Amino acid sequence: MSRLPTVHDVARAAGVSRQTVSNVLNSPGIVREDTRERVRKAIDDLGYRPHASARRLRTQKSSTIGIRLDPMVDGISGSILDRFLHALTEQADAVGLRILLFTAARPEDEIRQFGRLIDGSDVDAFVLTSTFHGDPRTEWLIEHGQTFVTFGRPWGIDDMNDPRHAWVDVDGRAGVRAATESLLERGHKRIGFLGWPTGSGTGDERAGGWRDAMVAAGLGDGLVSLLETAVDTVADAREASARLVENGGGLDAVVAASDSLALGAVVQTNGALPVIGFDNTPVSAAMGFSSVDQRLDEVAAGVLDLLTHNEGTVPRHRLVTPELVLRSSHPPVVPDER
Amino acid sequence: MSRLPTVHDVARAAGVSRQTVSNVLNSPGIVREDTRERVRKAIDDLGYRPHASARRLRTQKSSTIGIRLDPMVDGISGSILDRFLHALTEQADAVGLRILLFTAARPEDEIRQFGRLIDGSDVDAFVLTSTFHGDPRTEWLIEHGQTFVTFGRPWGIDDMNDPRHAWVDVDGRAGVRAATESLLERGHKRIGFLGWPTGSGTGDERAGGWRDAMVAAGLGDGLVSLLETAVDTVADAREASARLVENGGGLDAVVAASDSLALGAVVQTNGALPVIGFDNTPVSAAMGFSSVDQRLDEVAAGVLDLLTHNEGTVPRHRLVTPELVLRSSHPPVVPDER
Numbered sequence: 001m002s003r004l005p006t007v008h009d010v011a012r013a014a015g016v017s018r019q020t021v022s023n024v025l026n027s028p029g030i031v032r033e034d035t036r037e038r039v040r041k042a043i044d045d046l047g048y049r050p051h052a053s054a055r056r057l058r059t060q061k062s063s064t065i066g067i068r069l070d071p072m073v074d075g076i077s078g079s080i081l082d083r084f085l086h087a088l089t090e091q092a093d094a095v096g097l098r099i100l101l102f103t104a105a106r107p108e109d110e111i112r113q114f115g116r117l118i119d120g121s122d123v124d125a126f127v128l129t130s131t132f133h134g135d136p137r138t139e140w141l142i143e144h145g146q147t148f149v150t151f152g153r154p155w156g157i158d159d160m161n162d163p164r165h166a167w168v169d170v171d172g173r174a175g176v177r178a179a180t181e182s183l184l185e186r187g188h189k190r191i192g193f194l195g196w197p198t199g200s201g202t203g204d205e206r207a208g209g210w211r212d213a214m215v216a217a218g219l220g221d222g223l224v225s226l227l228e229t230a231v232d233t234v235a236d237a238r239e240a241s242a243r244l245v246e247n248g249g250g251l252d253a254v255v256a257a258s259d260s261l262a263l264g265a266v267v268q269t270n271g272a273l274p275v276i277g278f279d280n281t282p283v284s285a286a287m288g289f290s291s292v293d294q295r296l297d298e299v300a301a302g303v304l305d306l307l308t309h310n311e312g313t314v315p316r317h318r319l320v321t322p323e324l325v326l327r328s329s330h331p332p333v334v335p336d337e338r
Numbered sequence: 339m340s341r342l343p344t345v346h347d348v349a350r351a352a353g354v355s356r357q358t359v360s361n362v363l364n365s366p367g368i369v370r371e372d373t374r375e376r377v378r379k380a381i382d383d384l385g386y387r388p389h390a391s392a393r394r395l396r397t398q399k400s401s402t403i404g405i406r407l408d409p410m411v412d413g414i415s416g417s418i419l420d421r422f423l424h425a426l427t428e429q430a431d432a433v434g435l436r437i438l439l440f441t442a443a444r445p446e447d448e449i450r451q452f453g454r455l456i457d458g459s460d461v462d463a464f465v466l467t468s469t470f471h472g473d474p475r476t477e478w479l480i481e482h483g484q485t486f487v488t489f490g491r492p493w494g495i496d497d498m499n500d501p502r503h504a505w506v507d508v509d510g511r512a513g514v515r516a517a518t519e520s521l522l523e524r525g526h527k528r529i530g531f532l533g534w535p536t537g538s539g540t541g542d543e544r545a546g547g548w549r550d551a552m553v554a555a556g557l558g559d560g561l562v563s564l565l566e567t568a569v570d571t572v573a574d575a576r577e578a579s580a581r582l583v584e585n586g587g588g589l590d591a592v593v594a595a596s597d598s599l600a601l602g603a604v605v606q607t608n609g610a611l612p613v614i615g616f617d618n619t620p621v622s623a624a625m626g627f628s629s630v631d632q633r634l635d636e637v638a639a640g641v642l643d644l645l646t647h648n649e650g651t652v653p654r655h656r657l658v659t660p661e662l663v664l665r666s667s668h669p670p671v672v673p674d675e676r
Contacts (some may be wrong), residue, residue, distance in 0.1 A: 064438075069427045082420040089407045090441045098460070100402075101437040103428045122436070234624035263624055283621055286572035286601055 005046040013042040026063060028096050029308020064098045065307065066123035068110050070130060071103075080279050080294065081129055084151060087300035088127065095304065111140050118146065125307050131155055131167070133201060138165060149306045151299060153317075155201035166316040168302035172202055172278070175292035175322035176209030179255050179276040182290075182324060184217050188253040188274070191219075192226045192244040194237060194265055195257045206257045206278065225249060230261060237264020245269065259284045259291055280325050293323045343384040351380035364401060366434050367646020402436045403645065404461035406448055408468060409441075418617050418632065419467055422489060425638035426465065433642065449478045456484065463645050469493055469505070471539060476503060487644045489637055491655075493539035504654040506640035510540055510616070513630035513660035514547030517593050517614040520628075520662060522555050526591040526612070529557075530564045530582040532575060532603055533595040544595045544616065563587060568599060575602020583607065597622045597629055618663050631661045 011018045016039060023031045024039040031039070042048075067088070070081045089099050100123055104110035110128075114137075117123045124147065128137055131152030141148045142164050154165040176193075183191050193210040196203035207227070214220055225247050230240035237256070241264055245251050254275045256262035262277025266289055269275070277284050280293035302318035349356045354377060361369050362377040369377070380386075405426070408419045427437045438461055442448035448466075452475075455461045462485065466475055469490030479486045480502050492503040514531075521529050531548040534541035545565070552558055563585050568578035575594070579602055583589055592613045594600035600615025604627055607613070615622050618631035640656035 069424060071424075079417050079420065082417065085439075086407060086409075086441075089439045093441045099439040101423075101427045101439060103424075103431045260624075267625070283624075286598075286621075287605070 005048040007048070009046055010039065010042045010048050013046060014039045025096075027308070029304075063096060064100050064123045065092060065125050065127055066100045066102060066114070066117050067127045068104050068113070068129065069101045071105065079281060080296070084129065084296045084299060087296045088303060091297075091300050091304055095308065097304070097308075107135065107137050110137055114141065114144075114146070118144070125149075127151065127303055127307075131201075133199075147307065149303045151303060153201060160317065161315055163314060163316045166306045168299050168306065168318045168320065170294045170299060170320045170322050171205075172292075172322070173205040173209040173212070175278065175294075175324065176206045176255060176257070177213045178209075178324045179278075179290070179292055180210045180213035181217075182326065183253045183255065183274060183276065184213060184219075186274075189219060190226065190248055190250045191253045191255060192228065192248050192251050193255050193257075194240055194244065194261045195227065195229050196232065196261075197229045203257055210255050226251070230264070232258055232260045234260055234264045234267065237261040238268040241265040241268035262289055262291065263287065276324075284325075284327070288327050290324065290326045293325050295320055295322055343386040345386070347384055348377065348380045348386050351384060352377045363434075365646065367642075401434060402438050402461045403430060403463050403465055404438045404440060404452070404455050405465045406442050406451070406467070407439045409443065417619060418634070422467065422634045422637060425634045426641060429635075429638050429642055433646065435642070435646075445473065445475050448475055452479065452482075452484070456482070463487075465489065465641055465645075469539075471537075485645065487641045489641060491539060498655065499653055501652060501654045504644045506637050506644065506656045506658065508632045508637060508658045508660050509543075510630075510660070511543040511547040511550070513616065513632075513662065514544045514593060514595070515551045516547075516662045517616075517628070517630055518548045518551035519555075520664065521591045521593065521612060521614065522551060522557075524612075527557060528564065528586055528588045529591045529593060530566065530586050530589050531593050531595075532578055532582065532599045533565065533567050534570065534599075535567045541595055548593050564589070568602070570596055570598045572598055572602045572605065575599040576606040579603040579606035600627055600629065601625065614662075622663075622665070626665050628662065628664045631663050633658050633660055 007018050007021050011021045014021070016035060020031060020035065021039055024036050028036055067085065069085070092099055100117070102113045102117070104113050114126060126141060126146060126148040128148060128150040129152060131138070131150045131154060133156035135154065138148070138150060138154055149166045149168060151168055153160060153167055153169045154162070157165060180191055191210070191214065193207060195207045198204055211223060214223055226244070228240040228244045230236035237260060241254070244254065251273065253273055254265045256265055256275065256277050259277035259279045259281040262275050263283060265273070265275045266287060275289050277289055277291040280291040284291035298320045302320065306316060306318070345356050345359050349359045352359065354373060358369060358373065359377055362374050366374055405423065407423070430437055438455070440451045440455070442451050452464060464479060464484060464486040466486060466488040467490060469476070469488045469492060471494035473492065476486070476488060476492055487504040487506060489506055491498060491505055491507045492500070495503060518529055529552065531545060533545045536542055549561060552561055564582070566578040566582045568574035575598060579592065582592065589611065591611055592600070592603045594603055594613065594615050597615035597617045597619040600613050601621060603611070603613045604625060613627050615627055615629040618629040622629035636658045640658065644654060644656070
């Protein structure tokens with residue numbers, strides 16, 4: 001073919017309509033997989049090159065997802081959002097979507113960035129992380145008719161099934177409950193919980209999982225002496241761990257809301273107590289303590305599924321069950337007679 | 339103003355040419371800061387909204403930098419490239435540039451991604467990380483006339499000043515030398531080096547810094563018994579540390595090529611020896627060992643400076659001197675009489 005191939009040539013070669021070719025290019029999620037493959041093959045065979053900018057102007061679709069790169073936190077678990085970004089970028093790439101990064105120090109800055117990216121037709125959907133009670137970002141996006149999915153529940157809204165809030169989250173309560181139960185099964189009874197200050201949906205859910213397991217095991221009395229909170233730094237966690245040991249009355253294990261907190265407990269107790277963290281960071285693997293894995297590949301898959309599938313499908317959310325990773329250095333069973 | 343403001347309105351309000359307004363929008367780096375501020379103010383005052391897609395077609399400039407999100411490595415120091423990405427995104431945002439992410443498992447995949455992004459006019463420059471000897475990526479970009487900067491030297495080329503290779507790197511040799519000297523000053527003499535297998539430019543430079551310091555201190559004989567290598571995992575580093583202790587003949591300190599390796603040495607020796615790592619990760623802070631900080635803010639600033647400034651300026655590279663971060667738990671001075 002001496003002239004450049006057109007979308008018409010691709011449609012004819014694949015035996016589909018031009019609209020279908022356009023859909024494969026711009027909204028691959030709405031096209032059946034076998035059709036998508038046939039169109040992609042025709043595109044490759046013919047060497048068809050859609051011009052992204054022209055395509056954008058025509059369709060107002062950039063096949064690009066905007067996401068804020070969260071501020072770097074100086075902790076161990078901060079990398080969890082970087083790991084989510086990795087999973088999301090890899091899976092987006094596989095379905096022909098691109099990830100555009102931006103930064104924003106505060107929610108208002110993030111909203112300003114939304115506006116800029118929408119005005120420039122730079123993105124056609126947003127992924128939000130670190131949702132919180134009274135989050136103004138989702139309200140703004142709903143008001144402005146934008147497509148988005150949050151990693152994190154829409155904390156504080158009345159109905160978690162509200163279809164305007166598409167979300168994916170990890171069931172931290174179930175993960176911490178499983179961690180606590182694994183210690184109970186090993187004979188531990190004075191299991192302390194090292195959490196974050198109350199008020200964050202994520203942190204409160206994780207504390208709830210520990211409380212659920214303790215209450216279910218008939219150990220619900222006086223739980224307050226087994227609960228300490230710290231901000232997510234190792235230094236703070238060491239101090240809180242010291243208080244747990246002091247007030248815990250025979251503390252024999254610790255479950256923590258994050259690997260940063262868990263590392264503080266491991267260092268403070270010099271490895272004498274079993275500690276289970278949350279996030280399954282490289283640090284937990286290196287130091288040999290158990291941890292709850294968020295299964296970020298599942299989270300990323302859920303986010304992309306909600307972004308690319310028809311908004312009519314319900315429910316518009318996914319709750320991923322995390323996985324307890326027990327490490328070989330997990331201490332042996334405590335005799336039941338104590 | 340009832341109609342939408344145009345670039346002409348902005349130029350008149352700012353007292354500059356339309357070309358200057360265009361430069362501020364598309365190549366802000368080539369405009370003087372005071373002029374840039376004046377134009378930006380006029381844009382804000384008038385509420386002028388350049389349409390990104392239209393602008394792209396007109397100028398073939400998207401003000402977007404493409405960068406590969408490096409494969410997730412299951413180590414402690416892997417986060418260094420994520421931290422570079424954070425610094426780069428924040429600083430790019432401040433000068434109106436955007437970061438588009440992609441993934442690629444191998445150099446050939448990355449080159450294929452370059453081609454796709456160029457064909458789509460999605461980006462107008464690339465940032466490359468993890469350069470290596472015989473890197474085909476830079477050759478390809480040079481052949482195709484693309485703008486790029488590498489974080490990492492163009493290992494293996496004859497002339498590091500070759501202006502076609504714009505690069506920023508951290509002087510790992512100087513950093514490890516400073517780390518080793520700080521131990522020598524404290525009276526240590528049997529200082530082992532835990533490095534990566536030879537053949538990587540970065541790793542060989544870091545080993546060179548240790549060797550330089552030891553030779554300069556008159557301790558160059560029999561260095562081979564003080565050198566061990568491991569791949570960048572804590573488990574491997576523990577084994578290599580055990581060999582160092584066994585063969586090192588009174589080993590009294592360790593310098594490591596990364597914090598992952600350093601953590602292996604800390605765990606293996608149970609904190610009995612001073613260990614200095616490289617990368618100043620949150621893990622080194624949490625565990626309280628010293629480490630060499632790459633100063634990634636400086637690296638990101640250098641990358642953006644080279645990307646946005648005229649290609650005629652020389653040199654087309656920056657070598658950033660890293661900073662040794664000594665931690666308070668750094669062991670006390672060893673008496674000089676040993």
